[in-house]
Amino acid sequence: xxxxxxxxxxxGIIAGQGPLPCVLAEAVAAHGIPLHIVxxxxxxxxxxxxxxxxxxxxxxxxxxxxxxEKSGCTDLVIIGAVNRPDFGNVRPDFGAIKAxxxxxxxxxxxxxxxxxxxxxxxEDKGYRVHGAGDVAPELLVEEGTLxxxxxxxxxxxxxxxxxxxxxxxxxxxxxxxxxxxKGRVLAVEAAEGTDAMLQRCADLRTSGRTRGARAGxxxxxxxxxxxxxxxxxTIGPETMKKVAEAGLAGxxxxxxxxxxxxxxxxxxxxxxxxxxxxxxxWDDTDE
Amino acid sequence: xxxxxxxxxxxGIIAGQGPLPCVLAEAVAAHGIPLHIVxxxxxxxxxxxxxxxxxxxxxxxxxxxxxxEKSGCTDLVIIGAVNRPDFGNVRPDFGAIKAxxxxxxxxxxxxxxxxxxxxxxxEDKGYRVHGAGDVAPELLVEEGTLxxxxxxxxxxxxxxxxxxxxxxxxxxxxxxxxxxxKGRVLAVEAAEGTDAMLQRCADLRTSGRTRGARAGxxxxxxxxxxxxxxxxxTIGPETMKKVAEAGLAGxxxxxxxxxxxxxxxxxxxxxxxxxxxxxxxWDDTDE
Numbered sequence: 001x002x003x004x005x006x007x008x009x010x011x012g013i014i015a016g017q018g019p020l021p022c023v024l025a026e027a028v029a030a031h032g033i034p035l036h037i038v039x040x041x042x043x044x045x046x047x048x049x050x051x052x053x054x055x056x057x058x059x060x061x062x063x064x065x066x067x068x069e070k071s072g073c074t075d076l077v078i079i080g081a082v083n084r085p086d087f088g089n090v091r092p093d094f095g096a097i098k099a100x101x102x103x104x105x106x107x108x109x110x111x112x113x114x115x116x117x118x119x120x121x122x123e124d125k126g127y128r129v130h131g132a133g134d135v136a137p138e139l140l141v142e143e144g145t146l147x148x149x150x151x152x153x154x155x156x157x158x159x160x161x162x163x164x165x166x167x168x169x170x171x172x173x174x175x176x177x178x179x180x181x182k183g184r185v186l187a188v189e190a191a192e193g194t195d196a197m198l199q200r201c202a203d204l205r206t207s208g209r210t211r212g213a214r215a216g217x218x219x220x221x222x223x224x225x226x227x228x229x230x231x232x233x234t235i236g237p238e239t240m241k242k243v244a245e246a247g248l249a250g251x252x253x254x255x256x257x258x259x260x261x262x263x264x265x266x267x268x269x270x271x272x273x274x275x276x277x278x279x280x281x282w283d284d285t286d287e
Numbered sequence: 288x289x290x291x292x293x294x295x296x297x298x299g300i301i302a303g304q305g306p307l308p309c310v311l312a313e314a315v316a317a318h319g320i321p322l323h324i325v326x327x328x329x330x331x332x333x334x335x336x337x338x339x340x341x342x343x344x345x346x347x348x349x350x351x352x353x354x355x356e357k358s359g360c361t362d363l364v365i366i367g368a369v370n371r372p373d374f375g376n377v378r379p380d381f382g383a384i385k386a387x388x389x390x391x392x393x394x395x396x397x398x399x400x401x402x403x404x405x406x407x408x409x410e411d412k413g414y415r416v417h418g419a420g421d422v423a424p425e426l427l428v429e430e431g432t433l434x435x436x437x438x439x440x441x442x443x444x445x446x447x448x449x450x451x452x453x454x455x456x457x458x459x460x461x462x463x464x465x466x467x468x469k470g471r472v473l474a475v476e477a478a479e480g481t482d483a484m485l486q487r488c489a490d491l492r493t494s495g496r497t498r499g500a501r502a503g504x505x506x507x508x509x510x511x512x513x514x515x516x517x518x519x520x521t522i523g524p525e526t527m528k529k530v531a532e533a534g535l536a537g538x539x540x541x542x543x544x545x546x547x548x549x550x551x552x553x554x555x556x557x558x559x560x561x562x563x564x565x566x567x568x569w570d571d572t573d574e
Contacts, residue, residue: 161459168455172448174472185461188475192487200479200487 007135010034012073012127014064015044016080020132020234020261022047024079027136036071038064043082062093065125076127077135078118078230115227131229132259139263141235143255147270147277151250155217157183159252159280162219170223176233179248181216194220194239201246214249221254221282228257236261240269240277250276257282294422297321299360299414301351302331303367307419307521307548309334311366314423323358325351330369349380352412363414364422365405365517402514418516419546426550428522430542434557434564438537442504444470446539446567449506457510463520466535468503481507481526488533501536501561508541508569515544523548527556527564537563544569 011028015021015037021044028035029051037044037053044055054067068076119129133140145151151159158180165178165185175189179201186204189197198218220233235251235258243251251270256279260266270277298315302308302324308331315322316338324331324340331342341354355363406416420427432438438446449467452475456462462476466488473491476484485505507520522538522545530538538557543566547553557564 165456165459165461168459169452169475172452172455172472174452174475179477184478185459186478188456188461188477190466190475191471191473191491196487200483204478 007033007075007130009075010036010071010073011130011135012068012071012076013037014076014078015039015048016078016082017043017045018080018261019045019047019236020259021045021080022050023139023261024077024132024136025051027139031136033135036067036073038067040082044080060093068127074127075135076122076129077132078122078129079132115230119227119230129229131232133232133256134229137256139259140256141253141258141260141279143279143281145276145278146267147250147275149250149271149274149276151217151252151276151278154182154215155249155276158215158217159219159278161185162217162252163221163280166219166221167224170221170226173223176223176226177218177220179216179218179246181248186216194218195242198239198242198246201248202242205247214247216246216248218243218246218248218251219253219280220251220258221280222257232259233257234259234261235266237265237269240266240273240275243275244273248275250278252276252278252280254282255279294320294362294417296362297323297358297360298417298422299355299358299363300324301363301365302326302335303365303369304330304332305367305548306332306334306523307546308332308367309337310426310548311364311419311423312338314426318423320422323354323360325354327369331367347380355414361414362422363409363416364419365409365416366419402517406514406517416516418519420519420543421516424543426546427543428540428545428547428566430566430568432563432565433554434537434562436537436558436561436563438504438539438563438565441469441502442536442563445502445504446506446565448472449504449539450508450567453506453508454511457508457513460510463510463513464505464507466503466505466533468535473503481505481522482529485526485529485533488535489529492534501531501534503533503535505530505533505535505538506540506567507538507545508567509544519546520544521546521548522553524552524556527553527560527562530562531560535562537565539563539565539567541569542566 011033013021013025013035021037025035025037035051037048037051039048039053039055041055041057056063122129162178162180165188169175169188177189177194177197178185179187187197187200220235222228222233235253298320300308300312300322308324312322312324322338324335324338326335326340326342328342328344343350409416445467449465452465452472456475464476464481464484465472466474473488474484507522509515509520522540
């Protein structure tokens with residue numbers, strides 16, 4: 001597991017959807033590091049108001065940098081999913097107009113190239129961009145079994161195959177997940193996201209195209225070269241619920257490379273649904 | 288394009304869903320080859336009754352071989368999708384009981400291993416199993432542009448990338464299709480099938496996660512080592528309609544390796560929807 005990155009000043013957290021921004025803020029605060037959250041309206045949860053914060057709208061890039069400067073943040077974590085903005089509804093401020101060439105480039109290319117450009121955009125302005133796992137390694141899934149249930153021999157074969165699929169796909173900048181059951185690849189994640197992929201497997205089951213006792217595994221791992229500082233694979237209690245509904249037996253993720261949104265609640269959800277949850281050793285040299 | 292396989296006697300056609308069994312029967316009849324269709328009830332279209340035929344239910348394996356023997360067929364084509372049978376509803380006849388060890392093995396493994404076992408099952412009984420394209424090569428997509436519209440330079444980049452994804456995945460016995468738009472892999476086909484994959488892209492568009500002018504391509508190609516005699520990638524007029532609804536610009540398939548269910552209607556549907564439809568050279572040595 002990586003060492004905690006030394007943060008010299010207060011940490012800026014640019015917050016998208018879900019509980020992760022606040023989970024991170026709590027962890028950072030527990031490390032004794034001051035912080036300031038910049039929440040994107042319509043994306044970030046109102047919970048961020050528990051911490052020092054600034055709200056911005058999509059396109060208010062001048063206001064974004066204002067919030068960071070005011071609070072003296074030069075270290076940043078960008079965390080939580082965001083919808084690709086509908087540029088028709090964005091009211092750009094002066095900062096956005098200066099950033100226009102950058103913004104216009106965002107519509108094109110694979111996820112990775114878009115995210116790398118976002119990181120470069122901040123780095124070019126003198127900010128240091130960190131991954132959530134770098135500043136709070138306790139949020140990462142560790143190697144080993146986290147659930148009460150452990151994977152069977154058949155589950156282990158499915159895990160190995162799904163890891164292979166994710167590795168092969170990652171080299172083409174595709175997705176972070178795959179589902180394998182009884183040696184058959186049921187689903188591969190691309191732009192639709194993990195939830196939609198799980199829903200698809202639930203549908204296959206409902207329509208009778210898969211059946212029998214619960215079997216199969218959801219595997220999540222980073223893509224080789226993935227911009228993990230801003231787009232780290234993440235699982236949480238909702239993932240466990242959807243995995244159970246899809247008729248799978250459990251979840252395996254790349255240890256140290258996947259965020260656990262709410263650790264206790266996620267493990268509890270795995271146990272409640274009789275799922276295994278394991279962190280698999282993930283060797284970068286194989287990528 | 289492959290040579291027409293020499294069929295020495297009448298051809299048995301085991302018919303699943305869709306128009307392909309009848310399209311094949313017509314082509315075979317035009318070659319002057321006698322034929323007998325064995326239709327699976329609940330799967331095959333009533334249209335097969337235009338030809339000499341036998342209806343069987345799932346599990347009536349004795350009756351299946353009876354139909355083939357009665358009509359003197361030792362050459363076979365198995366064609367048209369079938370649902371994996373719900374074994375709870377299958378009433379096996381005596382032939383099925385003898386085939387029980389075979390049937391029990393069908394629930395496991397990737398598509399390819401299941402299909403190879405089906406082919407072996409018939410071959411072990413002395414039948415020769417052919418691909419539809421072997422007995423009627425005119426049903427295959429040829430190399431070149433079939434539609435009025437031709438792919439743009441950007442489309443060609445998307446095609447090349449999608450072909451790469453399909454190749455990488457094929458090596459893991461996954462799917463036959465991928466969708467790439469503006470350099471981004473939108474979807475990868477696994478157990479859900481091409482229609483569901485296209486629907487997903489239409490949904491991404493509706494939800495605003497993809498936008499702008501029509502762009503992107505559906506690519507279909509066989510998996511390396513795919514049992515093409517019984518599971519050849521296929522496109523038809525419905526594919527074109529769904530490709531248009533998904534907001535894509537066109538379709539590219541591996542030339543000589545993908546079946547065109549209804550040639551005239553498919554090209555007409557491509558033109559009506561302003562889509563390109565091309566056959567791409569597909570080099571087996573790269574696989």
